[in-house]
Amino acid sequence: MPLDIKICGLKTEDALAAALAGGASHVGFIFFPKSPRNIEPAEAGRVREAARGRATAVAVTVDADDAALDAIVAAMSPDMLQLHGKETPERVAYVKARYGLPVMKAFSVREAGDLEPIALYRGVADRFLLDAKPPAGSELPGGNGVPFDWQLLAGIDAGVDYLLSGGLNAANIGEALRLTNPPGIDISSGVESAPGVKDAALIDDFFRAVRTAQARSVA
Numbered sequence: 183m184p185l186d187i188k189i190c191g192l193k194t195e196d197a198l199a200a201a202l203a204g205g206a207s208h209v210g211f212i213f214f215p216k217s218p219r220n221i222e223p224a225e226a227g228r229v230r231e232a233a234r235g236r237a238t239a240v241a242v243t244v245d246a247d248d249a250a251l252d253a254i255v256a257a258m259s260p261d262m263l264q265l266h267g268k269e270t271p272e273r274v275a276y277v278k279a280r281y282g283l284p285v286m287k288a289f290s291v292r293e294a295g296d297l298e299p300i301a302l303y304r305g306v307a308d309r310f311l312l313d314a315k316p317p318a319g320s321e322l323p324g325g326n327g328v329p330f331d332w333q334l335l336a337g338i339d340a341g342v343d344y345l346l347s348g349g350l351n352a353a354n355i356g357e358a359l360r361l362t363n364p365p366g367i368d369i370s371s372g373v374e375s376a377p378g379v380k381d382a383a384l385i386d387d388f389f390r391a392v393r394t395a396q397a398r399s400v401a
């Protein structure tokens with residue numbers, strides 16, 4: 183299976199173009215006002231157009247209510263919803279049915295026990311995103327640029343379809359792929375020159391590092 187690669191926190195057409203040029207399978211848009219990557223739904227609808235038919239456009243939300251999700255879905259017609267808060271399995275099932283869209287449920291990981299709740303969401307969420315727990319004092323549930331201990335994924339059930347996330351960058355992605363061999367990866371701050379500012383050269387570097395690591399693993 184080809185590795186899925188999600189570039190998240192896109193706000194501009196240039197950043198989206200760099201992600202698509204590198205071969206992103208997924209592009210993410212953040213709807214969380216406290217984030218430096220927050221984007222208004224109408225703007226996301228405009229920017230995401232270039233991704234149509236080329237990459238899965240993911241709307242990232244945090245414990246959003248129906249009214250907020252209605253507005254996002256109407257304005258940008260995402261291909262997938264990422265629920266990055268404390269949404270219960272019942273809420274995930276409801277959101278999936280209400281919008282008829284695949285749902286990716288995010289989990290914050292610091293220790294082995296943090297992976298146990300995934301069992302409650304299997305058969306409900308379509309995919310999982312495994313991110314690091316936010317550092318103390320952070321107001322962001324994701325996008326903090328910190329990795330978790332990838333060794334924790336050594337025993338993960340092969341049937342769990344997940345994207346590895348949290349603090350990935352061009353320098354560490356080779357080791358992350360070697361240790362976890364995930365179905366997909368997700369990056370945001372590791373391809374930014376400043377919080378919320380995507381850098382086309384860093385996006386390019388990241389894709390190059392991924393391809394180098396993949397070539398090494400088959401050699």
Ligand SMILES: O=C(O)c1ccccc1N[C@@H]1O[C@H](COP(=O)(O)O)[C@@H](O)[C@H]1O
Binds near residue numbers: 212219325370
């Ligand atoms: O990026 C954000 O600001 C954000 C805000 C609210 C929920 C999720 C958010 N980001 C998610 O976290 C991952 C990992 O980010 P990073 O690579 O460690 O910076 C990001 O890709 C989003 O899925």
